Amino acid sequence: MAGEKVNRVNLTEKDYEGAHSTMCRGCGHDAISASVMRAFFESSIDPRKVIKLSGIGCSSKTPAYFLSQSFGFNAVHGRMSAVATGANLANHSLVPIGVSGDGDTSAIGLGNFCHMMRRNVNITYIVENNGVYGLTKGQFSATADKGSVMKGGKINEIPAIDICELAIILGATYVARSFSGDRKQLAPLIQGALAHGGSAILDVVSPCVTFNNHEGSTKSLKYVKGHLDPIHDVDFIPHYENIEIDYEKGTDQQVELHDGSRIILHKLADDYDPTSRMQALQTIHAAVAEGKVLTGLIYYDRNRLGFAEEQDLCETPLAELGQDVLQPPAELLEQINAGFMK
Amino acid sequence: METPAINDLSICIATENGTGSASANNVLFKAIFKMGIPCSSKNMFPSNIQGLPTWYQVRACADGYMARKDAIDVMVMFNDATAAKDIHRVRDGGLILYDDSTPLSPNLKRDGVQYMGVPANNIVQKLIPASPLRGKQKNMLYVGALAFLFGIDMETIKEVLQDTFGKKPAVIESNLVCIESGFNHMKEKGYTQNIGRLAPIPNGNKGKIITEGNTACALGAIYGGATVISWYPITPSSSLAEALEYYMPRLRKNNGKTTYAIVQAEDEIAAAGMVVGAGWAGARAMTSTSGPGVSLMNETIGLAYFAEIPGVFFIIQRGGPSTGLPTRTQQADILLMYYASHGDTRHILLIPYDMKSCFDLARRSFDFAERFQTPVFVAMDLDLGMNLWSSEPLKLDKEPFDRGKLLTAEQLEQWEKQGKKFRRYFDADGDGIPYRTIPGNPHRHASYFTRGSGHDADARYSEDEKDYKETLDRLRKKFETARKHVPKPIIEMNDGVKTGVICFGSSYEPVREARDRLRASGLKTNHLLLRALPLTEESKEFLAAHDVVYLVEQNRDAQMASIFKEEWPELAAKIVSVLIYDGLPVTTLEVFRQITQHQASARKGAEKWQGKRLTASI
Numbered sequence: 001m002a003g004e005k006v007n008r009v010n011l012t013e014k015d016y017e018g019a020h021s022t023m024c025r026g027c028g029h030d031a032i033s034a035s036v037m038r039a040f041f042e043s044s045i046d047p048r049k050v051i052k053l054s055g056i057g058c059s060s061k062t063p064a065y066f067l068s069q070s071f072g073f074n075a076v077h078g079r080m081s082a083v084a085t086g087a088n089l090a091n092h093s094l095v096p097i098g099v100s101g102d103g104d105t106s107a108i109g110l111g112n113f114c115h116m117m118r119r120n121v122n123i124t125y126i127v128e129n130n131g132v133y134g135l136t137k138g139q140f141s142a143t144a145d146k147g148s149v150m151k152g153g154k155i156n157e158i159p160a161i162d163i164c165e166l167a168i169i170l171g172a173t174y175v176a177r178s179f180s181g182d183r184k185q186l187a188p189l190i191q192g193a194l195a196h197g198g199s200a201i202l203d204v205v206s207p208c209v210t211f212n213n214h215e216g217s218t219k220s221l222k223y224v225k226g227h228l229d230p231i232h233d234v235d236f237i238p239h240y241e242n243i244e245i246d247y248e249k250g251t252d253q254q255v256e257l258h259d260g261s262r263i264i265l266h267k268l269a270d271d272y273d274p275t276s277r278m279q280a281l282q283t284i285h286a287a288v289a290e291g292k293v294l295t296g297l298i299y300y301d302r303n304r305l306g307f308a309e310e311q312d313l314c315e316t317p318l319a320e321l322g323q324d325v326l327q328p329p330a331e332l333l334e335q336i337n338a339g340f341m342k
Numbered sequence: 343m344e345t346p347a348i349n350d351l352s353i354c355i356a357t358e359n360g361t362g363s364a365s366a367n368n369v370l371f372k373a374i375f376k377m378g379i380p381c382s383s384k385n386m387f388p389s390n391i392q393g394l395p396t397w398y399q400v401r402a403c404a405d406g407y408m409a410r411k412d413a414i415d416v417m418v419m420f421n422d423a424t425a426a427k428d429i430h431r432v433r434d435g436g437l438i439l440y441d442d443s444t445p446l447s448p449n450l451k452r453d454g455v456q457y458m459g460v461p462a463n464n465i466v467q468k469l470i471p472a473s474p475l476r477g478k479q480k481n482m483l484y485v486g487a488l489a490f491l492f493g494i495d496m497e498t499i500k501e502v503l504q505d506t507f508g509k510k511p512a513v514i515e516s517n518l519v520c521i522e523s524g525f526n527h528m529k530e531k532g533y534t535q536n537i538g539r540l541a542p543i544p545n546g547n548k549g550k551i552i553t554e555g556n557t558a559c560a561l562g563a564i565y566g567g568a569t570v571i572s573w574y575p576i577t578p579s580s581s582l583a584e585a586l587e588y589y590m591p592r593l594r595k596n597n598g599k600t601t602y603a604i605v606q607a608e609d610e611i612a613a614a615g616m617v618v619g620a621g622w623a624g625a626r627a628m629t630s631t632s633g634p635g636v637s638l639m640n641e642t643i644g645l646a647y648f649a650e651i652p653g654v655f656f657i658i659q660r661g662g663p664s665t666g667l668p669t670r671t672q673q674a675d676i677l678l679m680y681y682a683s684h685g686d687t688r689h690i691l692l693i694p695y696d697m698k699s700c701f702d703l704a705r706r707s708f709d710f711a712e713r714f715q716t717p718v719f720v721a722m723d724l725d726l727g728m729n730l731w732s733s734e735p736l737k738l739d740k741e742p743f744d745r746g747k748l749l750t751a752e753q754l755e756q757w758e759k760q761g762k763k764f765r766r767y768f769d770a771d772g773d774g775i776p777y778r779t780i781p782g783n784p785h786r787h788a789s790y791f792t793r794g795s796g797h798d799a800d801a802r803y804s805e806d807e808k809d810y811k812e813t814l815d816r817l818r819k820k821f822e823t824a825r826k827h828v829p830k831p832i833i834e835m836n837d838g839v840k841t842g843v844i845c846f847g848s849s850y851e852p853v854r855e856a857r858d859r860l861r862a863s864g865l866k867t868n869h870l871l872l873r874a875l876p877l878t879e880e881s882k883e884f885l886a887a888h889d890v891v892y893l894v895e896q897n898r899d900a901q902m903a904s905i906f907k908e909e910w911p912e913l914a915a916k917i918v919s920v921l922i923y924d925g926l927p928v929t930t931l932e933v934f935r936q937i938t939q940h941q942a943s944a945r946k947g948a949e950k951w952q953g954k955r956l957t958a959s960i
Contacts, residue, residue, distance in 0.1 A: 048789065051623070051781045064791055064803070071781035073622055074793035075615070076645050082607070082615025089570050089603040089616070090625035091782050112615065115608040314599035318569035319624030319780060321601055323743045326567035326626075328593040330738045336561065336589075337735040340551035342372075342505040 008044035008240065016041045018066040028180030028206030028221075029059055029128050033066045035183045036097070036126070039190035040067060043238055043261075050095045051087055055080040055109060058135055059101035059128035059206075078109025081116035084123050085307070091317035092308040095194060098125045102143040103133050106161045110142070117172040117199045122306040124193040124200050127163050128180070130208035131219035138211035149216030165284050167201040168277060168299045174200035175280070175299040179228055180207070181221075185295060188236035188263065192297065195239065197258035198306040205293055218291075229292035231272045231283070232265040255300055265297060274300045349379050349404035351492065351538040352411040355418040355484065356428045360392030362478025363420070365506075367398040369517070370485050371552075372502045373494050374402050375732060378546025382408035382851075383730050384927045389577065389668040395424045402540060408731065409852035412931040415537050418484045420462070425450050437535055439487055441480070458533050460487040465523050470516060479520050486524025491533060492540045496525065551735050555700040555726040556630075558736060559656055560585035562704025563628055564593055567743055568654070570620035570627040572605040572613040574635065577668045578724040579658040582630040610635035614642035614655075621646065621653040622792060624748075624780030626708045630656035633675045634665070636682060643717050644683025645794040647817070650767070650776065652711035652746075655679075656704070656720045658727040661925040670925030671724035673847055674897035679719045680875055680905065686814060688821050690714065690828060691721045691875040695850040697733035699873070700726065703829070709744035714824050715778055721875075723896065725848035725927040747777045751785035758787070766790040766801040767813065774820030821876060828874035831881060839866045842888035843937075844881070846872040846902065849894045849928050856933035865941065867892075872902070877909050885913040890944070892937050894920040896928060 004012050016037040023029050040047065047069040054060035056077035063072045075083040080098050088096055105113050105127045116123070131144040140148075143163065144156045167175045174196040178186040186204065193200030207213055207221040214220060218227075232253075239260035255263040255274065265274070273279055280299040287294035314321070353370075357363035367383070374381045381402045388394035401411050417432040419425050419440040426449065432438055434454045440446060442459025451457075462483035470476045489499060499521055507513040560582050563571075573583040587604055594601045607613035613629045620627035631639070636657055646653050659675045661667030679691055692707055694700040704720055711718040749757070754764055764787055767776050776799075779788040790801040798809040845853040850871055857867050870884045885891055885906070895902045900919040907914040920936045922928050 048784050048786075049782070053619075069786065069789055071789045072791040073619075074791065074795065075618070076641050076794055079611065079615040079642060082612040083619035083622070085605070085612075086570055086572065086616030086619025086621070086625075086627060087623040087781070088619075089605070090620040090623035090627070091780075094623070094782055111608060112612045115612065119605075308603075311603045312600050313603065314596045314601055317624075317782065318601065318603065319620075319782070321567075321569065321596075323567060325596055325601055326569065326594070326743075327565055327738075330740070332593055333561070333565065333736055333738050337551050340553045340735075341547075341549075 007041055009046050011041070013037065013041050015069065016047060016067055018068040019064050021065040022061065023058065024210045026209045027058070028130065028208070029062050030065070031180040031183065032126065032128055032186070032204055032206055033062050035186040035190055037066045038183065038187040039194060042187065042236075043191045043194055045095055045194060049093070050097060053080050053084045053087065053096060053098045055100050055104035057101040057104045057133070059099055060104060062128070063097075063099050078104050078107070079112060080104065081109060081112045081121070081125070085116055085119065085121045088121055088123065088308050089311065090319040092122070092313060093317050096123045097194070098123050100125065100127050102127060102129045102131060102141040106142040106163060110161075114166070114170050117167055117170040117201065119307040120171055120173055120198040120304050122197055122199070122308055124190065124202070126190070126202045126204055128206040129163065129203055129219070130206050130212055131217070132208050132212040134208050134211055145218040148218045149214070151211055151214055162284060162288065163201065163203040164298050165281060167199075168280055171199070172201045173198035173301040173304050174297075176201070176297045177203045177205070177293070177295050179205050179224060179293065179295055181225070182228075182295070185230065185234050188234045189297060191236040191238070192234075192257060192261070192263045195257040195259045195261035197309065198304060224293055227291060227293045229287055229294050230268055231294060231296040231298070232268055234297060235264040235266070237262045237264065255297065256302065258302060263297060274298060346536045347538045348541050349402055349539075349543070351415050351540065352399065352401045352413065353416040353418065353488065354414045354431060355398040355400070356421045356424050357396055357398075357481060358392075358421050358423070359388055359390060359394055359396040361481065363396065363398065363481045365478070366481035366485050367400070369482070369499065369502050369506065370488060371400055371730065372505070373489070373498050374400065374540060375547055375552055376498050376502060377494065377540060378543035378548070379404065379540060380406040380408070380546065381732060384410045384725070385729055386926060387669050395421050404543070407851065407855040407930065409855050409930045410927040412929045416488070418488070420481065420484060429455070435537070437537055439484060456535060458487070458491070458528070460484065460524055460527050462524070465527065466520060469519055469523060479516060482517050482520035483524035486521035486526075487528045489521065490525045490528040491535055492538060494540055495542070496522070547732065549735060550732050551697070552730050552732050553697055554581065554728055554730055555694065555697060555722055556582035556658065556728060557585045558697045558700035559694070559704040559720060559722065559727070560589060561736060562701040563654070564589055565701075565738055566705035566708040567626045568628050568708065569602050570616065570625045571602065571629070572607045572616035572627070573629050574607050574610045574613050574631065576610070576632050576635050578660050578728045579630040579632050579635070579656065581728060582656055582658065610638040611642065614639035617653040617655075618642055618646045618651050621651045621711070622781070624782070626712070628654040628656065630658065632658050632660045633662045633678065636675060636678050640683045643689070644685060644687055646717045647683060647687050647689065648685070648794050649792050650715040650778070651792070652715055653717050654707045654711050654720065655717055657722060659721070659723040667925045669724070671848065671927055672896050672923060672925060673723050673849075674901065674923065676721065676895075676897070676901040677904070679721055682717075688876070689717055689719055690824050691719045692829065693721045693846045693873050693875070694726065695847055695871060695873070697731050698736060701736040702739070703873070710824075710828070712748070713744050713746040713827070714775060714820060715746060716820070721847065723848050729927070747775055749777050749779050749783075749788070751783050751788060754779065754783070754785040754788055764788065765799050767797060767816075768799040769816050769819070773823040774816050774818075775823060825876040825878060828876065828878065830878055831873055831884075832871040833880060833884060834869040836866060836868055839868050840889040841865060842868045842870060842884055842891040843894065844870045844872060844884070844891055845894040847896075849896060849933075852928040852930045852933050853894055855930040856937065859930065859934050860937060863938070865937075875905065877905065881906065882910050882913065885910060885916050888916060890918055891916050892918050892920050892940070894922070894933055896922050898923045
């Protein structure tokens with residue numbers, strides 16, 4: 001079509017769309033899906049090389065609403081991290097994106113989520129975090145802040161799990177937090193995650209307009225907007241764009257990613273070094289203490305290999321190997337038999 | 343005085359676990375095997391690292407029977423904690439070999455058996471300088487003592503030591519010194535016995551191998567093309583995954599790179615999740631576990647069933663429920679596997695019964711999983727999986743992998759040229775099996791959205807009642823198609839015989855021997871060895887052809903019988919269950935006893951019925 005923008009793989013933004021969303025009108029999740037589509041388009045990733053995975057819950061439905069040309073898998077509640085690990089080993093040439101919710105990730109699936117990060121499985125893992133169970137109509141999740149109020153007036157007395165803090169401690173190598181309504185920040189963060197070769201965890205606060213948008217909730221649209229605390233502005237430069245950015249020393253920081261792409265962080269307030277695990281954890285704690293929603297690329301480690309890479313797999317994906325490669329010669333079985341005769 | 347039987351001997355060795363007795367027992371067993379005598383061993387061990395009782399039972403049998411024998415000819419009583427019971431395990435006229443470093447306590451004396459002592463502890467104190475290994479060496483003394491008493495040649499033992507500890511001459515030497523001391527002690531004391539003799543059979547075990555079912559399964563999986571393996575340690579399945587870890591690097595490198603990934607998962611739920619993820623993405627994926635693991639995997643197995651994703655689940659059954667008896671054998675998870683997960687589900691089970699079938703069915707399990715796009719269970723049990731069995735060598739049948747209805751981009755292009763459309767869950771061939779594409783297929787119409795929730799023939803989300811019922815009915819149809827393709831039972835029929843015996847798994851050996859004994863005592867039987875679920879027509883015909891059919895299984899609730907009765911209620915009355923569920927490997931005697939007992943009571947019942955009929959006539 002004339003005038004329509006085409007990316008490097010000759011696709012338009014339309015080619016990255018999915019089925020019609022069934023989320024509530026105004027749901028943060030739809031805004032995240034829009035950022036996902038933007039990120040894939042901007043990074044010129046062929047949707048046929050992408051696999052979309054999710055667990056169960058509102059958020060987990062959303063992979064059907066973007067990239068309809070990609071294979072998708074809406075698995076069981078809390079088990080997306082394990083399913084994605086298996087899929088990644090079976091075919092390490094595909095780009096995995098996982099979408100989960102705060103219940104799916106931090107409650108029922110917490111154990112498997114932790115171990116996926118420990119292994120540093122290559123995935124862009126988005127937690128659409130609204131602090132509430134939506135599909136079952138409004139129960140607290142494990143990311144609901146202590147003291148926050150449920151729609152019926154009940155107060156949460158249990159401290160929240162901070163997904164970013166957890167991710168840093170357990171070995172994830174790209175950890176970011178953002179807000180569903182901030183596409184300018186979120187889309188480049190997703191692009192960075194897609195370019196990264198390990199577990200990239202994006203905790204995206206995504207207000208539930210139906211069950212958690214009232215006074216007293218710390219995940220309501222109003223509360224979140226009023227407490228956003230970005231540590232930097234984010235720009236993404238794909239690996240194929242060989243331009244030199246004129247970034248200012250002292251205020252801008254360049255982060256080089258696994259595939260040669262770069263993220264440019266423009267400092268907003270104090271100096272922040274996302275490669276420092278200690279500073280990352282301290283900054284999260286400070287923000288929590290002040291009731292702020294810290295956003296940006298909080299932690300980054302480019303030295304660790306992704307799980308599939310660590311396996312030293314052959315180049316052809318395991319799923320595509322044939323009998324000629326997979327079945328050892330019969331003579332080797334003879335040798336084994338001979339060993340069993342002793 | 344008995345005349346010593348030649349090559350018909352059962353020895354039970356009672357020790358504490360963690361004391362090195364496994365090495366000693368292994369040397370003894372392999373020496374008998376090397377002599378050419380058909381032999382088997384059963385390891386009855388505790389769920390513990392050190393200090394609990396363990397028994398190892400070796401049977402040498404010229405006739406080739408491998409089942410555990412009830413009658414114990416020789417008891418090696420090397421565990422004080424169980425001695426009081428062990429003295430009664432040996433048969434009348436049998437032999438008790440004990441460590442007489444300290445005198446035998448009077449309450450351990452029993453009439454009708456011979457006692458012989460070997461001061462293992464004292465000898466080992468003198469022979470081996472104080473070291474942590476000393477305690478572990480004393481068990482080698484009974485190997486030497488038995489060798490002298492029953493005629494195992496010392497040269498054969500040396501060969502076994504060489505095979506076992508080839509690269510460690512010091513270990514060979516210290517073990518040999520202990521074995522020779524045991525041998526010489528018995529010789530000097532002039533001990534003799536008339537229970538039995540072991541005599542070499544030239545070429546007796548020629549071409550035979552000894553291995554465990556878990557190892558044979560692992561090799562089968564490798565030759566079957568397994569690429570993604572995820573597992574969580576659990577007895578008695580861990581040795582299957584560990585055999586994969588051992589053999590994969592030796593058998594499956596491609597230009598120095600690996601053609602497999604083995605992941606020790608954080609739990610069985612994750613292990614199943616990885617299998618399903620990998621199967622979805624097109625890999626031949628598997629896990630191994632036992633009952634508690636299947637309980638945890640249930641939800642994911644249901645997903646694989648409903649979303650139609652291949653995956654192989656090796657289940658080494660142990661004693662349940664709950665933690666149960668983790669180191670004892672059982673076939674009590676048949677229904678757990680067959681109906682695994684909530685909702686209407688049914689699964690394919692492949693059931694090996696010897697080492698060769700472990701290898702063959704493990705290899706073929708991946709074909710079944712991909713052909714039927716569903717989870718497939720390889721239903722093992724601990725006796726088969728963890729005990730050493732002598733067997734024909736493993737053999738590779740050169741069949742092409744069956745990847746089922748898998749469409750490549752080129753095939754899809756051809757389809758479209760012919761005006762056909764790819765629909766993921768559409769029953770194009772009328773056999774219930776849809777076509778499948780896998781992620782990475784670049785065809786513009788290859789992709790679809792997989793989900794465990796309701797879906798239509800085009801893999802779209804659907805709560806429509808018609809779509810839902812259609813899916814359920816097609817899955818059942820697919821299962822009926824599988825019924826025609828799973829391995830058929832092995833049947834032995836004799837003219838005019840109206841009594842049948844059905845068994846599966848590790849019950850095969852004791853049933854084989856029990857049937858020979860029944861025939862010797864006047865009862866001829868036919869036999870059906872079950873190798874898979876769903877049940878096939880052959881099983882129905884077998885039931886129909888007999889007046890009574892004994893179904894031998896290792897659980898309390900006659901689980902396999904319940905599947906037979908569900909399939910063919912009109913034939914249910916013919917089934918008499920022979921149930922053995924004490925957790926120990928099945929003995930021939932127990933099978934024989936239950937069948938003869940039923941025969942006797944049936945005769946009595948028939949007489950009673952005759953009487954009733956006479957008196958009740960009006």
